[in-house]
Amino acid sequence: MNPSQGPLSRPTSVPEIRQRMEHFQSEAGARHSAAFRPRADDVIIATYPKSGTTWMQQLLHALRTGGDLDFEEITQVVPWIEMAYDMDIELDQAQRAQPRLFKTHNNGHDAWGGCRYIFLVRDPRDVLVSFHRFFEGWLFEPGSIDLETFAREFFLDGSLSGDYWSHLLEALPAERARRLSS
Numbered sequence: 001m002n003p004s005q006g007p008l009s010r011p012t013s014v015p016e017i018r019q020r021m022e023h024f025q026s027e028a029g030a031r032h033s034a035a036f037r038p039r040a041d042d043v044i045i046a047t048y049p050k051s052g053t054t055w056m057q058q059l060l061h062a063l064r065t066g067g068d069l070d071f072e073e074i075t076q077v078v079p080w081i082e083m084a085y086d087m088d089i090e091l092d093q094a095q096r097a098q099p100r101l102f103k104t105h106n107n108g109h110d111a112w113g114g115c116r117y118i119f120l121v122r123d124p125r126d127v128l129v130s131f132h133r134f135f136e137g138w139l140f141e142p143g144s145i146d147l148e149t150f151a152r153e154f155f156l157d158g159s160l161s162g163d164y165w166s167h168l169l170e171a172l173p174a175e176r177a178r179r180l181s182s
Helices: 014-021 027-035 053-065 124-135 147-156 164-171 173-181
Strands: 043-046 101-104 116-119
Touching: 014 147, 043 053, 043 164, 053 101, 116 164, 124 147
Parallel strands: 043 101, 043 116
Antiparallel strands: none
């Protein structure tokens, strides 16, 4: 980050965004999420970012609890595996209802075999536009990164969550079986 921009400034270039994202998850958080081992009856909502994750978390939580809305943020009741440690959420604890539900944007789903998955797929054009709009004004300064640059640098080459196409491959049963058996 450019020191002259001050502590609350947002990045305005691809290198600045990449530098800021290096601190998105702590090293301890990465270790804890990698060590997570789901139970056989757990359900993991596995999506590329901006593909309907929050919608599915809300829907499944409502179905398993009869409509419980007593939470401020959905990750309090449907933990995000990669961010749970940094949000002070213990992944192995009991949840409000069964089955236990989790969210991940991780591209390495084969590390968590032995449970159930819901893979969501969304038109990649819609994912790209939604991803760009989500980050613009939150992660980077509005107007500083155009959609084409964002597509090339973070969607096609991959974000912290990997790339969109690898997520699609992971959702295919034959590809998952191949990865789990190797």
